[in-house]
Amino acid sequence: MRFLSQLQIGQQAVISAIEAEESLFHRLSALGFRVGKPLSIIRRANFNGPLHVRLGTTDVILRSTDAARIQVNVHSD
């Protein structure tokens, strides 16, 4: 079990839990962040900038602090 913010570039994982207050939870789920959904990290901006995440057909950018609310299970390759 790890947080989305701890993943390496190129790594794939499956969302296992989302811990956020109601409004943030709503927004995350509207963008496709739901338990059981696979995702991968495409890139990370410089100077601890946002993460570029791909969920299915959707590309999303989010800050590390927000990504730390999302728990993931990493695929063992």
Added chain:
Amino acid sequence: MKRIALLGMPNTGKSTLFNRISGASARVGNWPGITVDLMSAKILIGGHIAELIDLPGIYDLHGFSDDEQVVRHFLTKNPVDLVIILLNSSQIDRQLSLVLQIKKLHIPAVLALNMADEAKQSGITIDTDDLEKALQMPVMQISAKHGDGLPKALQAATQIINQNQPATDPKMISQLLQEDNQIEQEMEALIQRHVHIPTTLNDNTTDKIDQILLHKWFGLPIFFAALYVLFQFIFTAGKPLQDGLAWVLHLLRTSLLEPMFASSPAWLSGLMLDGIYNGVATVAAFVPIIVLFFLVMSMIEDSGYLSRAAFLMDALMAKMGLDGRGFVMMLMGFGCNVPALMGTRVMRSRPMRLLTMLVIPFSLCSARLQVFIFIIAALFTAKQAPIILFVLYVMSFLTMFLTALLFQSQYKNAEPFILELPPYRFPTLRQIVLRGWQEVKHFLIRASKFIVIGVVLVWVMTHFPNNVPPASIGTFAGQIGLFFAPILDPLGINNQLAIALIFGFVAKEIVIGALAVIYGLQGDALMAQMATQIDWVQAMSFMLFTLIYTPCLTTIATLKNESKSSAFMWVSIAWSLGLAWVVSFVFYQTARGLGF
């Protein structure tokens, strides 16, 4: 009259579809229950005149953002006969939730699946016939951009309208909205049964472009280089057009208007020719550059590159208490500050929204750009011009960053930053032309409202009382200039420039119109006259003041409406006026001290 609402998530091409159906007949209207303006248009559908309303793009009917509340309030206060739901085909797996939410409200609906071509490229196939049966509503694939499938969708809408079912009952909608439901599970089941999505997307053009444009080190330099090149293009292409138009406008005056007013009394020909015509013509000559500017802006906006800019800049913006979206609003402000201010509605945290609204008025908008191009052309050589303009854009950014840094402790926030990254898209010629036309229309409305009244007032003030020479110290304008002299003299801003500044408070378009009236000249003659009256240090000080002090009355009104706080509005006005004075003072006195 029938009422049709257009609903969809952000980035689905909803405005494109609205423009395509409504042509250029759209207008802004007020609606019960909501305070923001929505675009609407009258369209003919199946023998009925129907009103088509463009609702804001939302993710979720139950969401918490301002836009989501607007849509909810609209549906619970206004009866509708039909909702056209627009989805992005390639993201149907998550966007279908909006359809199910509408279906639960028992509102008659047509589902239009946009960007069918993109979905196809990604290998996504949607069985529309089966989906239609399962959803019990017409489902069709369309392309809002190119118009494919649109007649079929409108036909389906016509059929529903012609059934003459009673419109929705707002009270019932409000009740139904409160009952939460099992939408997510229903959505998963529908997607699993009727939609096939490959595990990896086939189309990777966007990925390839992103590898360059979002590069760790080259991303930002490329972004700013691209902006610089685009702006250079606007001026290289726009200058001949501007000169041509100025020549035509001058010819019109000498060959048609002057003979026409030859026999009228001196005051009337003075007011009409030196007042209104000179003022309006001087401003009108800038229309080509402004149109070109907005064409380029809309191309960048529609391309998806702005979301990338948000990604690249977020780390830096975070240090100033803002986020990547704030940077995008700053860039939007280059066009006009007003829509940029309204764009802050996507932010849920009030402190962050206020901080963003505090910095946007420093964004060098297209109206201020006209003033700068004019003054720069009058006082600087063609070689210096691009550098001076570049310096002003840099100053615009610096004042925004300084403001955010100084005020961030007052507006602390923990707003999450989560943004969708759409694939790159190229706008069609039709989209570009429609957008350009809207800007010209907007300019003409402003011209008739502000500029004509403004230049007439300036003319009256510089020509009365009529026993003294025009624009001299004895006129009303001269007296006002004299009154402000103790404040503006240390900045090198003389009487004439002071009058232009005062009227520029209403709208920056008036500034050069006012100068034309004050000097009683137009075009090249006006520039030559100004060059004899002020030197480059004064011009630069004037431009810095114009850049930093309040952009226009409309911006102030928007600031007050959006923040719902007069106190905040006054803070913004006082801060920008104070900063403008200090920056101009420091620049002018330093330059003079160094012997320039």
